[in-house]
Amino acid sequence: MATIIEGVASVKAKNRLRTEGALKLSVKAGQAALERAGRGPSDVGLLVNAGLYRDDNLGEPAMAALIQEDLGIALGNLPLNGSGAFSFDLANGAVGALNSIAVVSGFLETGAIDVGLVVAGDSDPDPMFNKNIEFTNMAGAAVLGWDDSEAGFGEFIFRTFSEFEPLFEARLEWSKHAVPTPPLVPSGKNVITVTEIPGYVEQSIECAYQTAMDYLSAQGLTAADVDLLIAAHPDPRVADAVGQRMGLAWDRINHLDESSHGAHTAAPLVALESAVAKGRLLRADTALVVAAGSGITVGACLYRP
């Protein structure tokens, strides 16, 4: 008895230059995931958004509330009859979506909700000025439910390697224009700066590998027991490299198509969708999901179809 994926989807922006922001992409991904799950907005009891880079750098309220509204989830007023839903943002870099799955899973387990929705989407709100943003504007979503059979997510673990905290950082701060501006024109701008120090990808691979092996060992398993590795990181090279480091045969690693490369916080959802779409998740007796991102933070869990 555990949390299962009822439907998972991802959406990519048509054009990098501001045609679709994180909100619109997240809503589209949410709609597609609900449709695949055969669910409607009224089924959702909890919505968690793990996206970080968003339209106009919205600071308040939680982006999740806007996504909830645009998905049409629980739009009534309290004095009326109806059923409610709760939504909030969870932030933990590119691992946040897996944290969100674990959180939703907790409320499915206690019976507080019957269906949960995890959404993660990013867009560069100001490509002309933001520095070093390399992700693709993309969003992913997963509808989660409870299943009384043996299927579903196993125990989740999360580990951090804070000695590598400086290797990847993103900040929003005021940056003055290089040249003086005339009156009534702002003299600068709040811009996002992403700083990635060489070695981040290599250390991400190593940390993900260590976490995966420790997790398997704690579960009484070895790498040989893994039928399918679904690894996620903003850099698509990481998934294959972790699999190879674990000594897995090439066909036991979930490989992303090039068209799915570039997701940031949506990376775990995009990887899951890829495994589901190819039918690989259903065929695997034991799938290992690993997500890694800044921190360096790594999350891992088993999934049995």
Place this chain on the structure above:
Amino acid sequence: MPSAAASPTWLTSDASRRTDRRGDDLFGVRLRSTGIALPETRRTTDEVMNATRHKTGVKLAKLTGIHERRVVSPGEDSFVLSVKAARDAMKRADLQGHEIDCVINCSITRYKGRRFSQRFEPALSLSLKQAIGAANALNFDVQNACAGMLTGVFLMNNMIRRGIVRRGLVVSGEHISGLSDNASQHVRHVLSRELASLTIGDSGAAVILERSEDQDGLFSAGITTLAAHSRLCLAYPNKWGPGHRMFTKARQLHKHGIAATASLLNEALDDAQLELSEVDWVIPHQTSSRAIRAGYLKVVKEQGQEPANYVDNLAEFGNTSSTSHFVALHKHLSERRFKEGESVMMIAQASGFELGYFVFRVDELVDLYGNDH
């Protein structure tokens, strides 16, 4: 026992459950300690209103009941306040970092290091757990406007009840007075959409929750998002300088807030298996004395009964956003205003529109606090 037997329909909550879907028992939870971080610098409402660029004619102190608030000094930011608050909570409970299994940071602002430098990632909770010696704790950040800390409590409650976490820290540090500084350049009159920003003050707050042997102790939390009103209060980075600006449709927010809170309370009381008259203290979100009083009167009218006390903490600290409930709780604990065994109900009202409650008994908590603040 509650009079209305109808099951809750709006709240997301697992408060009434004793076992999970597998049939395993859920653990009890208790509040171990709270902590606070208040910047030394005080700024009066007169000072705030005298610094506005335009002559507003707004009598903010009279309108809101706020006389002063705390603001950060150079070197203090969201992160520094959260670390101080966390250490304060740990010290009161005589706990070391390695005894904390989970750290959830819940602040709206995520300034760390350079002034008004907002860190998106890595999560602030990662740096925080290092700073307090809880390197092995599970960590993540949540953002849910002024309902952030109650959201954190809601999540931590679930994890402790399921046995995933034995003891967890929910913390928020808010260097949010930048909203006030920026608004003071734009507010022209009492209907300004940035007026609410002038009520804001800085602070940090922390709460430690842990597993309790008493599964039936009073401790529950529930929350809901009325997303039809998600765009009534929006904050964005300032286009003209550092920091952020917040735009609020205050009247609509107030109207929906009061109407919905009165209805929510029925569900919250059902959820917690309480009558309103059994609640000794209500701590609403601290926005303005008038709003709190109006909400209280509507609740009393609809319920036909009233809680013994409600907390209005605005005069001294203003609206400290996500920390406001726990700043108020901490102050009342420090002033020894609670008696052992009294029940406290926090009510979250935040942009989103978020409505939630958290109810618990103060019990031995009162012994951890002296007249030291």
